[in-house]
Amino acid sequence: MNEALNSxxxxxxxxxxxxxxxxxxxxxDAHDIVQDAMIKLVNKYAKRPKExxxxxxxRIMQHQITSWYRKQQLQQRxxxxxxxxxxxxxxDVTLQHVxxxxxxxxxxxxxxxxxxxxxxxxMTVLSLRQKQAFLCRCLQGLSxxxxxxxxxxxxxxxxxxxxxxxxxxREQLDEVWP
Amino acid sequence: xxxxxxxxxxxxxxxxxxxxxxxxxxxxxxxxxxRHTAIEKTNKQRFxxxxxxxxxxxxxxxxxxxxLSLPIGIGIQHTINEPLASIALFEQDELDLYEELDFYEWLxxxxxxx
Numbered sequence: 581m582n583e584a585l586n587s588x589x590x591x592x593x594x595x596x597x598x599x600x601x602x603x604x605x606x607x608x609d610a611h612d613i614v615q616d617a618m619i620k621l622v623n624k625y626a627k628r629p630k631e632x633x634x635x636x637x638x639r640i641m642q643h644q645i646t647s648w649y650r651k652q653q654l655q656q657r658x659x660x661x662x663x664x665x666x667x668x669x670x671x672d673v674t675l676q677h678v679x680x681x682x683x684x685x686x687x688x689x690x691x692x693x694x695x696x697x698x699x700x701x702x703m704t705v706l707s708l709r710q711k712q713a714f715l716c717r718c719l720q721g722l723s724x725x726x727x728x729x730x731x732x733x734x735x736x737x738x739x740x741x742x743x744x745x746x747x748x749x750r751e752q753l754d755e756v757w758p
Numbered sequence: 759x760x761x762x763x764x765x766x767x768x769x770x771x772x773x774x775x776x777x778x779x780x781x782x783x784x785x786x787x788x789x790x791x792x793r794h795t796a797i798e799k800t801n802k803q804r805f806x807x808x809x810x811x812x813x814x815x816x817x818x819x820x821x822x823x824x825x826l827s828l829p830i831g832i833g834i835q836h837t838i839n840e841p842l843a844s845i846a847l848f849e850q851d852e853l854d855l856y857e858e859l860d861f862y863e864w865l866x867x868x869x870x871x872x
Contacts, residue, residue, distance in 0.1 A: 582797055589796065593789045598778045607785060615792035622800045696777050699770065718767065719774040750766055757769045 585626055588633050589618055596641055599715045602703060603645045613644040620644075638720065638730035642712055649708050695756050702752035706745050709733075713741035714749070 593614060600610035617640045625636050703711060709731070716727040717738075727742075728735045781789075 582801070585800075586793065586797055589793045590790075593793060594778050594781055594786075597785065597789055598774070598781065602774075611785075611788050611792060614789065615795065618792060618796035619799055622796045626800060692773075692776060695773055699773055715774075718771045719778070721771070746767065749770065757766060 584630060585622055585633075588630070588637075589621075592634070592637060593618070595720055596637070599641065599719050600645060602700060602715060602719070603708070603711050604648055605704070609648060613641070613648060617641045617644050635726060635729055638716065638722065638726070639732065642716070642730045642732070645712065646708065698753060698756050699749070702749050705748055705752060707741075709737075709741045710745035710748070713738050714745035717742055 596617065597610055597614050600613040601607055604610055604613065617637065620640050621633065621637050625633065628636070703714075706714065712731055713727060716722045716730055717724075722730065724735050724738050724742075727738045731738065
């Protein structure tokens with residue numbers, strides 16, 4: 581059981597972390613979200629069939645991200661002096677390709693990094709639901725139905741959020757990917 | 759994803775996949791640690807008794823103490839006194855036996871004289 585869970589989490593943790601990082605905009609909170617999601621999956625659903633783990637994990641992740649947003653909104657409303665800036669966490673994302681194990685040239689790395697930075701910047705304009713729909717579809721590779729299950733909403737809502745997200749990103753990233 | 763992906767979507771998906779592939783070592787290490795923490799917590803929980811079991815054990819102990827302190831305990835004394843009662847009964851039987859013996863002795867004497 582433990583080995584199966586371990587390999588499942590090992591397979592999904594990278595995408596889950598990246599999704600949380602892009603959704604909340606900082607690495608520390610993204611790590612907390614992923615760890616909490618892992619613990620919840622292991623505690624509550626470890627005995628479920630393995631085939632059910634991926635949709636459950638995606639759903640827990642989306643729930644964790646939504647909870648994080650709500651907490652942030654509450655904190656900003658009632659305790660604005662406690663709100664943290666994301667500048668430090670942005671740095672570790674932008675400096676991650678100093679040494680590239682794939683052996684790409686510095687120009688390629690720089691171009692790739694710049695494109696990623698622009699994408700991240702463009703994503704800040706999106707609403708939470710648009711970000712979630714976009715990341716589930718484009719990063720996790722989920723279908724509309726799977727995304728709807730993960731986000732606990734209808735497929736129609738997913739299509740709307742995803743379409744709006746793509747339209748906004750297209751406008752923002754017209755120079756990078758014409 | 760569906761087959762009618764636009765080129766733009768494909769580019770975005772590719773870009774995101776690239777960023778997943780190149781997560782730095784520090785973050786990968788933290789992810790690894792988080793995974794092990796999650797698995798360890800399950801192992802600990804598996805061998806730990808649920809919270810309600812403590813309450814059940816305390817309730818059972820409390821009820822037993824109440825049972826011992828109440829007059830219901832007399833029931834136990836009954837069982838202790840039972841041997842004495844049986845001895846008394848036995849003694850009563852013996853008396854009857856003696857009386858019967860006296861009767862048989864008198865009957866024998868009467869038969870001899872008769």
